[in-house]
Amino acid sequence: MRVMKIGVIAIQGNVEEHVRALEKTLAEQGREEGVVVKIRHRGIIESCDAIVIPGGESTTIGRLLEREGIVPELTEAARAGKAILGTCAGLVLLAKEGEVEVAKTGQPLLGLMDVKVKRNAFGRQKESFEALLSLSFLKEPFHAVFIRAPIITHAADPVEVLATLKGHIVAARHGNIMALSFHPELTEDRRIHHYFINTCIQGRNKS
């Protein structure tokens, strides 16, 4: 099988952190030959097996994804069953629909996941928090960092809820697409990145 290639959307935000976490995860799995590339322009996604949309500002990332012509490539990647991980702003971008404050900005959503999202759901930066979170696929809780975090307010049927906090959905999966409200790239715990790469491998074996 050809070498695994993971692309990180590198327009803005926690790009380096995801790249580093993915490289370490690949090494921990004995897949040192795997490569992680940054995506700032069109023409790269097609050669990737998996894509990460990092945290940052969803309005900024969304507008530049459009201007750079990356949106149709992401849609195609999702259709082809490639693994996609969206964290924080990435979660907002993956959603089909946003609550009123998302709609107000007129920001483009990719609509790849059948969920409705609310931005800054816990409040402003001073309300950002760290918490221990139970995720359905992990035995032990995960130290999760929520920064001006969004939540999923509604998830339609095929979408699997992976974690809730105070009654809000903060992690979900729809086929090969996974979205998180928090930032697994900001801590040293790589269990989520392992889970993501495993999803990608399962997808590759199927196809």
Place this chain on the structure above:
Amino acid sequence: MEKVGEIEIGELRHGTELLKRGFASLQKGGVIMDVTSKNQAEIAEEAGAIAVMALHAVPADIRKAGGVARMADPMVISEIIDAVTIPVMAKCRIGHFSEAEILEALGVDMVDESEVLTPVDSHHVDKRDFTVPFVCGARDLGEALRRIEEGAAMVRTKGEAGTGDVKEAVRHMKLIMGEIRSLKGKNEEELKDVAKELDVSAGLVQETAELQRLPVVNFAAGGIATPADAALMMRLGADGVFVGSGIFKSEEPKKMAAAIVEAVNNYDNPNKLADISKGLGVPMKGIEISVLDESELLQVRG
């Protein structure tokens, strides 16, 4: 970075170093724009700004007006907070912890303890006590590390605000980067000497030497007026840029704002930068820094 105890199940922990630096880290690759009204904030958000800096006047006007420059009117800040979904930052005077507390109470996402306003103290605010993260200006590595030690979660060059002349921002960025490079290869004793000279802890100097970058996000600010200026600062190693007067003092703010955002994303691609820079109207007029009297410089404050 400070060590915190184990978090318990069900606990939400606020205001930690990780959250402050994490917020700053999310701004990387972005453009933070000075705005003085709800309307300008909306233009900035639409153009793709990562955050806005709420002010009563842009630095060029502060410079022109003279007198004491203070924190912006809380009414204007609140209006801007309500108008946009991107983070809103605001400036407090150097050492004015009450202004900083008011900004935190208003719900500002990051406080800029800024030399653009009139300082009230030779000591800076103790930023560790706050839940809200801070950004501070620096001209060299010593200033940058002292601000980080006081709790700043982001550093920016001071440059010379309100001039539209990027010369000083270039100088400050090169100086900081060069000083970091010069730490490479120094042994523990030598790093301790540097720490004493700069009046910061040895641990912080050691961390900087190992990382070969500041342990927090490092933005460019002060005099950036065109897409080319923004690209230049990114090429020099900035993690992102602040644009003050450069947008709303230009002839076509909407075009200029969007172009600077695109320039930051394409800073290493001259062909794209050429396209991006076309037809933007007249940039802010500006003042060449060398004609300013020493007493008119903002960067020497704080």
